[in-house]
Amino acid sequence: MATEATEVTGDGPSEARRRSPAIECRGVTRRYAGVVANDQIDLEVAEGEIHALVGENGAGKSTLMKMLYGLEQPDEGEILVRGEPQVIDSPRKAIELRIGMVHQHFMLVDAFTVAENIVLGAEPDKGGGRLDLEEAERRVGELARGFGTPLDPHARVEDIGVGQQQRVEILKLLYRGADILILDEPTAVLVPQEVEELFDNMRQLKADGKTIIFIAHSLDEVLQVADRITVLRDGKVIDTVAAADTDTHQVAEMMVGRPVLLRRVEGKATPGGPMLQVKDVRVTAGGKEVLAGLDLDVRRSEIYGLAGVEGNGQAELVEALVGLTIPETGRVYLDDDELTRADVRTRRQAGLAYIPEDRHARGMVLQMLVSENSVLGVQERAPFSRRGLLDLKAIRRRAVELIRGFRVKAPSVTAPAYALSGGNQQKLVLGREFASKPKLLIAAHPTRGLDIGATQFVWQELVEARDEGVAVLLISSNLEEILALADRVGVIYDGRIVAQVRGSEATMSELGLYMTGARGGDEEPAA
Amino acid sequence: MPEILVQLFGLATIASAIRAFVPLYLATLGGVFNERSGIVNIGIDGMMIFGTWFGAWGALQWGPVAGLLTAVAAGVAVAAIHGMATITFRVDHIVSGVAINILAIGMPRFLSIVAYGQGTQSPQVPSLPKIDLPGLGEQSIMVPVTVLLGFGAWFVLTRTIFGLRLRSAGENPRAAESLGVRVRGQRWAGVLISGGFAGLAGGYLSIELVGLYREGMNQGRGFIALAALILGNWSPIGAAFACLLFAWTEALTVFLRVDWINNAFIQSLPYIVTLVVLALFFRRVRPPKAVGQAYEAGSPV
Ligand SMILES: Nc1ncnc2c1ncn2[C@@H]1O[C@H](COP(=O)(O)OP(=O)(O)OP(=O)(O)O)[C@@H](O)[C@H]1O
Ligand SMILES: [Mg+2]
Numbered sequence: 073m074a075t076e077a078t079e080v081t082g083d084g085p086s087e088a089r090r091r092s093p094a095i096e097c098r099g100v101t102r103r104y105a106g107v108v109a110n111d112q113i114d115l116e117v118a119e120g121e122i123h124a125l126v127g128e129n130g131a132g133k134s135t136l137m138k139m140l141y142g143l144e145q146p147d148e149g150e151i152l153v154r155g156e157p158q159v160i161d162s163p164r165k166a167i168e169l170r171i172g173m174v175h176q177h178f179m180l181v182d183a184f185t186v187a188e189n190i191v192l193g194a195e196p197d198k199g200g201g202r203l204d205l206e207e208a209e210r211r212v213g214e215l216a217r218g219f220g221t222p223l224d225p226h227a228r229v230e231d232i233g234v235g236q237q238q239r240v241e242i243l244k245l246l247y248r249g250a251d252i253l254i255l256d257e258p259t260a261v262l263v264p265q266e267v268e269e270l271f272d273n274m275r276q277l278k279a280d281g282k283t284i285i286f287i288a289h290s291l292d293e294v295l296q297v298a299d300r301i302t303v304l305r306d307g308k309v310i311d312t313v314a315a316a317d318t319d320t321h322q323v324a325e326m327m328v329g330r331p332v333l334l335r336r337v338e339g340k341a342t343p344g345g346p347m348l349q350v351k352d353v354r355v356t357a358g359g360k361e362v363l364a365g366l367d368l369d370v371r372r373s374e375i376y377g378l379a380g381v382e383g384n385g386q387a388e389l390v391e392a393l394v395g396l397t398i399p400e401t402g403r404v405y406l407d408d409d410e411l412t413r414a415d416v417r418t419r420r421q422a423g424l425a426y427i428p429e430d431r432h433a434r435g436m437v438l439q440m441l442v443s444e445n446s447v448l449g450v451q452e453r454a455p456f457s458r459r460g461l462l463d464l465k466a467i468r469r470r471a472v473e474l475i476r477g478f479r480v481k482a483p484s485v486t487a488p489a490y491a492l493s494g495g496n497q498q499k500l501v502l503g504r505e506f507a508s509k510p511k512l513l514i515a516a517h518p519t520r521g522l523d524i525g526a527t528q529f530v531w532q533e534l535v536e537a538r539d540e541g542v543a544v545l546l547i548s549s550n551l552e553e554i555l556a557l558a559d560r561v562g563v564i565y566d567g568r569i570v571a572q573v574r575g576s577e578a579t580m581s582e583l584g585l586y587m588t589g590a591r592g593g594d595e596e597p598a599a
Numbered sequence: 600m601p602e603i604l605v606q607l608f609g610l611a612t613i614a615s616a617i618r619a620f621v622p623l624y625l626a627t628l629g630g631v632f633n634e635r636s637g638i639v640n641i642g643i644d645g646m647m648i649f650g651t652w653f654g655a656w657g658a659l660q661w662g663p664v665a666g667l668l669t670a671v672a673a674g675v676a677v678a679a680i681h682g683m684a685t686i687t688f689r690v691d692h693i694v695s696g697v698a699i700n701i702l703a704i705g706m707p708r709f710l711s712i713v714a715y716g717q718g719t720q721s722p723q724v725p726s727l728p729k730i731d732l733p734g735l736g737e738q739s740i741m742v743p744v745t746v747l748l749g750f751g752a753w754f755v756l757t758r759t760i761f762g763l764r765l766r767s768a769g770e771n772p773r774a775a776e777s778l779g780v781r782v783r784g785q786r787w788a789g790v791l792i793s794g795g796f797a798g799l800a801g802g803y804l805s806i807e808l809v810g811l812y813r814e815g816m817n818q819g820r821g822f823i824a825l826a827a828l829i830l831g832n833w834s835p836i837g838a839a840f841a842c843l844l845f846a847w848t849e850a851l852t853v854f855l856r857v858d859w860i861n862n863a864f865i866q867s868l869p870y871i872v873t874l875v876v877l878a879l880f881f882r883r884v885r886p887p888k889a890v891g892q893a894y895e896a897g898s899p900v
Contacts, residue, residue, distance in 0.1 A: 143777070164779035179774035181767050182888065192767050193778030195760045203760045244778070 092155030094119045094252050094283040095140060100149035102135050104491065106483040109135040111307040113149070117252075122274060122284045124294040124315070127304035127327055128523040129495025130481035133287045134176055136304070137254050140285075141173040142166040153252075167193075172245025173254040176287075176494050176521070177432055178237055180229045187212045187225035190244050215243050220273050233383055235266040242273070253277065255286040257494070259293055260521045263382050263549040271297045289495075289523050291320040303327055328525050341559045344372035346405075347543035348393070348512050353402030355388050355567075362388045363399065364567035370512065375534060375544040377558025377575065379551060381587050385567035386547050387429070390516055393545070394426050395419045406512055420449055423511030427502055427518045429547075435501040436489050443471035443485040445500060450508050470507070478503035479529065495521045499530075506533055513537060516547045531557055551580050565589050603857065612847070612854045614735040618808055620846035621745045622647070622800040626824035627831065627838040628752045629674075629796025634833055635756065636789025637769035637782075639891040641696035642681050643797045644821025645703030649673045650801020652707040655812035656714060658724040658805075666724065667741075667802040674798020675791050677702075682790040686783055689893040700821075708814065721812035724805065739807040748796075753835040765789055769887035772894040782894055797821065819870075826873045832884045841876075848872045 095117040102110040109132045117123045125133050138144040140151065142160040150157050153169050160166050166173070180189050191208040198204040209225040216223040216239070223239055224232075232240075238258060245253055255274075259267045274284055274297055288294050294301060295315050303310040303326040310326045324332045348370040355363040363385050370376040380386055391397040393404060395416040404412045409422050420426075428434035436445045447456045447467050455466040471485040480499045482492055489497060498521050505513065515534065519527040534557060538544050548554050554561055558575040563586035571586040585591040606612065626643050633640040640646075650670040657669025677699060684695035708718045715721055729737040756762040767775040768785035776782050800820070805812045823845050831838030848869045855865050864871075 141777075162779075163777045167779050173777075175777070179771065179777050181771045181774050183770050183885070184763075184767070188763060189774075192763060192775065193780045195763060197760060201759050201761055203758055203763055 091119055093117055093152075094154060095285070096152040096155075097136070097140075098150050098152070100136070100139065100146045100151065102132075102139060102144060103147050104483065106487075108307050110139070110146070113304075113307075113309055115302055115309060116312070117283060117285055118300075119154075119283055120278060120281055121299040122278055122286065122297055124298035124301045125285060125287045125304065126289070126291065126294055126301060126323060129499065129521075129526055130493040131304040131327075131523075132307040133304055134256055134493060137173060137256055137285070137287065140166070140171060140254060167248050167250070169252075170248075170250050171252045171254065172248060172250030174238065174241040174245065174256060174258060176256040176260075178241055180237060180240060182228070182230035184229060185225065186223060186227050186229060186232070186240050189229055189240055190215075190225075190247050194248055211247070212243065215246055219243065219246070219276070220269055234261045235263070235269070235382075238262065238266075238270070239273075246277075251281065252283045253285070255284065257287050257289070257521060259288050259290065264551065265381070267293065289521065289527075291323050291524070294323070295320060305329065324524055327523065332524055332528065341373060341375075341538065343374035343559060344541070346370070347372045347374075347407055348545065349403075349405040350389075350393070351403045351405075353389070353392055353399040353404065355385075355392055355397060355399050357388065362567050363392065365402070366564075366568055368562065368569055370543040370545050372543055373538055373541050374559045375538050375546055375557050375575075377554035377561045378545060378547045378564055379554050379561055379583050379587060380549075380564035382549055384564050386516070386564060388567075389564070390426075390429075390514060390547065393514055394424070420508075423509075425505040425508050425510035425513045427505050427513070427515040429516035429520070431497050431501050436497060438490040439488060441485070442475075442480075442482050442487050442489055442492065442500065443468045445489045446471040446474050446485075446504055448504065450504075474500060474503035474507060477507075479526070495523060495526060498522055499526060502530060502533070506537060510542060512543045512545065514545045514547070517549065518546070519548075519550070519553060527553075551583060554578075554583075555580065563587055606855045606857075607851070609854070610734055610736075612850045614732075614738070615853055616843070616847040616850035617735060617738060617742060619849040620842055621739065621741055622804050622808070622820055623824055623827060623846055623849075624745055624749060624839060624842040625796050625800035625803065626821055627827040627842055628749060628835055629793035629800070630824055630828040631752060631756070631831075631833055631835055631838060632765070632796070633789045633793035634828060634890050635769045635887055636765045636786045637772060637887060637889050637892065637894065638681075638685055638786050638790050638793075639692035639696065640678075640681060640790065640793050641693060641822075641825060642677070642699030642703075643696075643793065643824055644817065644819060645696075645700040646674045646677045646794050646797035647801040647804070647821045648703040648707060648817050649677050650798035651805040651816055652710060652721075652801075652812050653798070654802030655721045655724045655805040656710075657802075658726075659722065663725050663727045663806050666806045667799060670798040670802025670806075671795045672798065674794040674796070674801065676794070678790050678794020678797070681794070682787050685893070686786050686790070689895065691893075692891050707812075711812070711814070719814040721805075723811050726807055726810055739803065741803050741807055749835050749839055756835065761788070766887070768894075769890055772889050772892075776894075786894070800824075823869060823873055826877050829884055829886075830876055830880055833887060844876070845869055845873065 093116045097113050097115040100110055100113040113136060127133050135144060139146050142162045142165050151160060158169060187209045190212050196204040196207040212225040223236060229237060229240060258270060262270060277284060298315045300312055300314050301323060302312040303323060305327060346369045350366060350368040352365045352367060353363050354365055392399045395414060398413055403410060406422050406424060411419050411422060447470055451457055455463055457463060468485050475482055478499045481496045502518060519530050534544055546557060555578060561573050561575055561578045562569045563571040563583055626647055630640060630643055650673055653673035654666045654670030658666025681695050681699055684690040685692050711718045727740050730740050732738050764780045765785045765788060767780055768782045772782040804816060809816060827838055827841035827845055830841035851868055852866050
């Protein structure tokens with residue numbers, strides 16, 4: 073069954089048409105005030121294929137997927153599921169049609185266990201409405217076993233890593249018997265190893281006869297796993313192509329309308345004296361030493377790339393630098409100021425800017441306007457406020473500048489931030505932090521969720537900021553990004569910097585060895 | 600035994616604390632349901648007041664059991680207003696709750712004038728037969744009933760499908776909705792159950808504890824219940840301990856007499872203890888994540 077499906081899709085759309093496609097969109101249009109998010113979309117997803125959806129930030133990918141899952145309704149057009157026209161007016165209806173979706177921003181109940189999250193809404197009944205938790209845990213355990221690395225059904229979702237959370241999301245769909253799976257940017261939050269694992273899982277799902285639609289920005293990833301690719305631009309379908317017949321250049325050109333290429337950005341790096349100094353910082357959390365006497369310094373006019381597998385202390389280091397946690401021992405200096413115990417505001421005033429890894433938790437307030445979000449954190453500075461009163465005009469002007477300067481696609485500056493697509497929210501945060509004229513910029517996964525064009529643009533901005541004297545601490549699980557930008561690379565492992573090399577001398581394989589702890593540890597960090 | 604210990608922990612004090620425990624705990628249980636479903640209900644106090652009035656009135660007409668049921672019905676009816684405001688029309692939960700508390704100041708007086716010809720008090724009403732608890736004297740049959748309801752609430756919240764869905768609506772309504780849980784329905788259930796408990800708590804006060812309705816008899820117990828809810832970390836079990844503490848301090852206002860402590864201070868003990876305890880524990884508890892947030896199906900935030 074599996075191989076058959078592969079063959080069918082391998083031969084392209086005309087072959088696939090013989091069986092009713094799993095999903096067919098005909099002339100689907102969705103408008104928001106001021107934007108046509110989806111414009112006459114025709115899309116055909118064959119049964120049993122992995123179908124990728126690509127396009128720039130704001131092209132309308134998430135909107136289209138939300139319509140398939142009943143979270144949004146089309147204004148025009150119709151959707152056919154397995155050949156039958158359907159009105160998908162709620163997720164409940166989508167679940168009935170065996171369609172499942174993993175959202176760009178996860179939808180998990182943090183306080184619930186893995187098992188509770190998975191069975192919610194379709195719980196096993198012990199009789200009389202009693203929740204059969206043992207049965208739930210047993211079934212979840214069973215599902216998880218046939219699907220990659222083990223997952224503890226009793227663990228609370230808030231205590232597990234992102235990669236695992238994503239598997240919980242996928243298991244949620246499988247538990248409900250979904251056979252059309254929609255994954256909105258599943259790879260954005262994963263480290264490379266986890267991406268590999270996800271792709272293995274996707275291939276396995278396909279072998280089990282499932283249909284998968286997924287969105288991704290990395291074209292290498294898309295080409296690696298997809299059977300067919302549909303390109304969206306400005307809400308319209310540009311084309312659907314077989315992955316075997318295309319390459320990254322061609323797809324990128326279709327996405328953007330002109331050739332683009334992600335490449336190392338060259339600048340003139342002449343690192344100066346130390347700007348950020350971290351000395352022997354220790355932080356314990358949950359009885360475990362998450363930062364174990366970490367030393368680090370970032371110089372003026374330098375991009376310091378911090379590489380590492382997620383969960384080795386990066387998050388805690390950032391929190392200690394930004395002022396969200398106070399380390400038990402050690403010191404933090406910015407320029408000449410000691411900031412070890414300073415609060416966030418003092419640090420920001422001292423010249424620190426921070427691009428957080430989770431824009432929803434830390435970067436912005438979704439319910440607030442685009443304009444308000446553009447000055448969040450600097451609102452008490454001139455010209456945005458004077459004597460405690462906000463200057464709304466100045467704030468709006470800044471928002472307009474950011475939107476222009478960072479090519480944020482926004483309906484208007486008075487739209488709520490949630491009306492922006494995921495990538496455009498990210499761009500707004502980036503613009504705001506760059507604009508605060510920092511001495512030190514802490515950038516945690518700055519290009520997460522950005523399209524190639526925007527990624528290239530942000531890289532350029534980071535390099536320009538460096539050339540102007542800013543010290544940049546770049547934290548990224550994407551080694552390509554680190555290698556493309558960093559003047560110096562440090563590897564964090566188990567709460568310590570275990571290796572330091574010059575950016576130009578670093579190689580993927582070497583860093584990989586340090587990241588997984590296969591090498592390094594106690595020898596003196598070089599460079 | 601030294602006098603002070605008798606005052607603090609004597610059987611009379613404990614017996615009185617148990618009497619005070621019942622309405623507080625019932626109201627807190629109600630609060631657990633509405634908050635876990637995502638709705639803030641500071642109107643609990645008002646709902647209790649309606650319970651006291653309608654409880655007494657029902658007991659006068661049809662006897663104590665029917666009185667308690669009338670109180671429950673009154674609480675549910677007032678809760679329906681809160682549900683309509685917060686769930687259907689997405690009014691701010693606090694605003695709606697305050698409105699209900701204000702309503703509870705004026706309405707009962709008006710009702711009393713209509714029913715009893717005077718505004719502040721009802722005639723004596725019949726109570727349920729008392730039971731004799733060893734060492735603790737005569738207690739209302741509502742004491743064991745309350746304990747059972749506490750267990751019941753705990754069971755429903757943690758061991759049933761309904762409970763899981765209700766909690767999901769209070770923690771992450773968008774996630775719940777995306778799995779086909781009817782968030783609004785869950786929140787309605789939470790609010791109505793809350794009203795029922797608050798009404799019952801009020802009914803106990805007028806029918807069982809005092810034997811008549813008197814204006815102001817609730818003495819802000821609904822607000823102490825809100826504090827107990829927080830201190831009890833939104834769990835029926837935790838709330839039991841919190842309510843025992845508050846009920847005990849309430850009993851002390853009657854039994855504690857110390858020369859060198861001003862009696863006015865002792866009278867305000869329940870409120871002072873509430874404040875202090877909340878200030879000390881507020882950071883250690885964990886409220887439902889989405890409590891107080893309006894929710895609209897398919898909304899982007
Ligand atoms: N609730 C909303 N109100 C107004 N406009 C919206 C709303 N949701 C989305 N949009 C607009 O619709 C367009 C498409 O958004 P969508 O989220 O589908 O983009 P996307 O392709 O998923 O982008 P990204 O790669 O950044 O996630 C954007 O211009 C966005 O601003
Ligand atoms: Mg998107």
